[in-house]
Amino acid sequence: MCGTCDCAEGGRGPAEPHRHAATRTEDLEHRVLEKNQHLAEQNRDWLRRHGVVLVNLMSSPGSGKTSLLERAVADLRGQRPICVIEGDQATPLDAERIRSAGCPAVQINTGAGCHLDASMVGDAVRALEPARGALVFVENVGNLVCPALFDLGEDHRAVVMSVTEGVDKPLKYPHMFGTADVVLLNKMDLLPYVDFDPVGFHARVRQVNPDAEVLELSATRGDGLEAWYDWLQERSRSMSLLQPAGFGETAAVTVPAERPAS
Ligand SMILES: Nc1nc2c(ncn2[C@@H]2O[C@H](COP(=O)(O)OP(=O)(O)OP(=O)(O)O)[C@@H](O)[C@H]2O)c(=O)[nH]1
Numbered sequence: 001m002c003g004t005c006d007c008a009e010g011g012r013g014p015a016e017p018h019r020h021a022a023t024r025t026e027d028l029e030h031r032v033l034e035k036n037q038h039l040a041e042q043n044r045d046w047l048r049r050h051g052v053v054l055v056n057l058m059s060s061p062g063s064g065k066t067s068l069l070e071r072a073v074a075d076l077r078g079q080r081p082i083c084v085i086e087g088d089q090a091t092p093l094d095a096e097r098i099r100s101a102g103c104p105a106v107q108i109n110t111g112a113g114c115h116l117d118a119s120m121v122g123d124a125v126r127a128l129e130p131a132r133g134a135l136v137f138v139e140n141v142g143n144l145v146c147p148a149l150f151d152l153g154e155d156h157r158a159v160v161m162s163v164t165e166g167v168d169k170p171l172k173y174p175h176m177f178g179t180a181d182v183v184l185l186n187k188m189d190l191l192p193y194v195d196f197d198p199v200g201f202h203a204r205v206r207q208v209n210p211d212a213e214v215l216e217l218s219a220t221r222g223d224g225l226e227a228w229y230d231w232l233q234e235r236s237r238s239m240s241l242l243q244p245a246g247f248g249e250t251a252a253v254t255v256p257a258e259r260p261a262s
């Protein structure tokens with residue numbers, strides 16, 4: 001059940017859809033999103049004042065978000081401080097992977113929740129205490145739907161898609177692809193084995209979002225990663241990129257689970 005709905009009748013199958021009045025749902029949804037927006041603005045203000053850049057990474061489960069982050073942590077080491085906020089319904093697994101790759105990470109477990117919100121991310125950023133000039137990645141809960149609705153106060157939104165998911169996804173999930181600053185087309189190493197037309201994919205992204213850049217990558221083989229890092233560098237140029245890495249080993253923190261979205 002999604003926090004934007006807040007419906008007490010959640011958990012029913014598709015044969016028994018929600019029966020509450022549309023207006024009540026819309027009111028609740030509006031209130032939840034309004035409160036989130038307010039907290040997102042507070043996050044944005046905090047990030048500006050501390051000279052920290054936040055990138056919100058979103059995708060369906062398994063597209064390769066953590067794999068791309070593991071590579072970035074290793075490849076950008078020494079260039080600038082990096083921290084990661086991991087969102088999953090359960091387990092500390094992704095944060096453990098990131099810490100093993102060499103940077104501080106906070107794991108948020110959302111329980112039944114299907115997205116991160118600005119309150120969770122605000123708490124996690126403060127727990128991490130990123131140094132001035134740091135790049136903080138948020139790995140959102142694997143889901144192409146409601147993470148698009150929740151502003152976290154981020155500077156940039158990156159949507160990861162893999163070549164095994166089909167070229168139609170930008171058209172089916174226009175909110176997600178419509179709000180992306182960059183689309184990372186991952187698992188390009190699998191292209192010879194799947195029926196996926198990258199040119200057609202680029203065209204569909206352009207249909208819903210003419211401004212989004214599409215970068216073709218392979219997290220496992222390393223293809224295209226320099227272009228992704230250049231993109232990050234270019235977009236963050238104003239944020240004291242050349243600060244020495246001053247972040248400590250302090251932030252292996254776990255933020256408590258399950259927090260109501262409203
Ligand atoms: N062939 C190939 N496999 C990849 C690539 N990137 C990730 N994978 C594999 O895809 C699987 C999922 O990768 P993750 O990085 O865990 O994906 P994720 O998006 O973080 O997944 P969730 O956190 O569960 O949403 C793993 O088995 C990875 O090894 C890639 O570029 N090529």
Ligand SMILES: [Zn+2]
Nearest residue numbers: 065066094139
């Ligand atoms: Zn992951």
Ligand SMILES: [Zn+2]
Nearest residue numbers: 002114115146
């Ligand atoms: Zn949700």
